[in-house]
Amino acid sequence: MIQEFKNFIAKGNVMDMAVGIIIGAAFTAIVNSLVGDLINPFVSLFTGGIDFSGWFYALDGNEYASLAAAQEAGAPIFAIGSFIMAVINFLIIALVVFILVKIVNRVKEAAEGEEDTPAETAPAGPTEIDLLIEIRDALKKD
Template sequence: MIQEFKDFIAKGNVMDMAVGIIIGAAFTAIVTSLVGDIINPIIALFTGGIDFSGWFYPLDGNEYASLEAAAEAGAPVFAVGSFIMAVINFFIIAFVVFMLVKMVNRVKAAAEKPDEVAPEVKTGPSELDVLLEIRDALKR
């Protein structure tokens, strides 16, 4: 059983997956910081700093000053604003990831593109043209 486990771990695809998960975790931190620290403040500048996370509806009928106060009181709430902010952040993150993937694909395509060979310059008629001329001359 131990040998079988060693064989499983030693397979290349398991190691590739592990590396992918680690890189993915680091990439998640970068994208989260990009969205939270750079893009969201720019959006807040244009929207006047609208923060939907304060929109909530307590289900127990009481009034609370904030979502945090309702959470401290243990009140059940519909945190509609938090959901809206999560959806907005999802679309922002999805767009950022889309742009990054597009950029990486462009770089990959440029790296895989073979060196362009200068087209041959024809100095005269091709072999086919000469043969066609001979044929036509013989017909005449």
């Protein structure tokens, strides 16, 4: 069993996966900053500054000044606004990741296209057989 575990760890796929997870965690911070710091302000501008995260309903029937106050009181809360914001953020992040993947794929295709372009070759002359046939025909004439 220990040998099987060593073989599993030594495989390249495990290392590739580990690198992918680490880079993915770093990339998550970049995408979250892009969405939170650059895109959400524009969304807020177009929606008139509406903050959905303050929309909630306290299931205990009491009135609370804010979501934070209800949470601090330990009330059961139906936080529909937080859910709406999570959906909006998900859609924005999905769009940003989609655009980034398309850009990376275009760059990758362009790089592969440059490598695949064959160097221009000299035009092919007559083959060896063509030359031998020509010599044979010339000797027959004589």
